[in-house]
Amino acid sequence: MAEFVIRVADERGKVQEKAEAGYSAAEIRERYQQSGYLVYWVKPRSLISGGQIRLPQRRRVTLEQFVIFNQQFLTLVRAGLPIVQALELLAKRQRNQYFRMLLEDVRDRAKGGELISAAFEKQGAFPKIYSTTLMAGEKSGNLDEVLTRYVSFQRLALSFRKKLISSLVYPVILVVGVIGLVTMLVTFVIPKFSELFSDLGQKLPPMTEFTISTALTAKKFLPLIVIAIVAIYVLLNRWAKTQRGAELLDKVKLNLPIVGSIWQRYQIAVFSRMMSTLLSGGLPLVTALETAGQSMASRLIVRGINEASKSVREGQTLAQSLEQTGVFPDLAVEMVEVGEATGALPTMLSSIAEFYEEDVQSALSAAMSLIEPAILVFMGVVVGFILISLYLPIFSFTAG
Secondary structure, eight states, X not given: OEEEEEEEEOTTOOEEEEEEEESOHHHHHHXXXXXXXXXXXXXXXXXXXXXXXXXXXXXXXXXXXXXXXXXXXXXXXXXXXXXXXXXXXXXHHOOOHHHHHHHHHHHHHHHTTOOHHHHHHTTSOSOHHHHHHHHXXXXXXXXXXXXXXXXXXXXXXXHHHHXXXXXXXXXXXXXXXXXXXXXXXXXXXXXXXXXHXXXXXXXXXXXXXXXHHHHHHHHHTHHHHHHHHHHHHHHHXXXXXXXXXXXXXXXXXXXXXXXXXXXXXXXXXXXXXXXXXXXXXXXXXXXXXXXHHHTOSOHXXXXXXXXXXXXXXXXXXXXXXXXXXXXXXXXXXXXXXXXXXXXXXXXXXXXXXXXXXXXXXXXXXXXXXXXXXXXXXXXXXXHHHHHXXXXXXXXXXXXX
């Protein structure tokens, strides 16, 4: 169990903070709410408490860990092991302490008669699509079948993400290399040349004067530049968490050349894969739309999905509802329309996901084939300009 600090108000309005031990912040919040308290917030205890230094625990469950857990969970359920025993066994074998605490809380709730889908949902650390999928399996009595579909979905998502990350590794290394090289030249090499030229007392070429003055100014204000960049990042990050900020940043992302189109197609692929998994698990169309919408990263697409779910609830087809949002590509809408007409919507959504996943990988590979040479050319031009400007006076002195 972990230690948390909770701020609550009782029925008389008295506000107080307490230290509590529990499996998760969600579990402690629910415990106090059931006792009639108004809960303001629940936070992990600080690193220094009672004069002792506490090491921070990893407060995250990675996708890879979650995939492995579900594969093992599915194997145990298929083998006929009761769910509580399966959870207990997997919790004991879990190395991630935070994940273990969550699983132990789920196990305890399941022991108390709570549905496993509700127990996972109350942890607040797992995707909405997971608890909804489990709920569909519990209602239909086909938990192992639903888990099989979800594990397949997770495997594909993990594989797709790894391919995207591997495509971005080399460009990131190049950018970091460019920044590091330019920083070294500006903060160390150019000031040394400036001292040398100052001692010689000769008039410098305009190109050299420009390079030295720019570098010295950048070095002088480097701490302020770093602070400004960090401050802008923090403020932008906070603003991005607001509804208006997230939507404006989303518009900027979608309107970026090359990258915007790839981002949109990636989101369509994720949405289609989720919808296919949820509908195959037996969920109604509106519930599947709402669940998939909560799991999307793009606020504009989330808003479009919410509008589409309202239209579907009013009696329109999914294809018409998605078309009216103006967010989904025409090809995706046409394929959804065919899927609805033939009664094979989950299969068609899976085909849409496969098509856009391949499309994103191809587009990303093409974009990287253009970006990587551009970065190399930029690095060559910048470094070449600096070196020529620094050695030009030396050549002039030698010639003179």
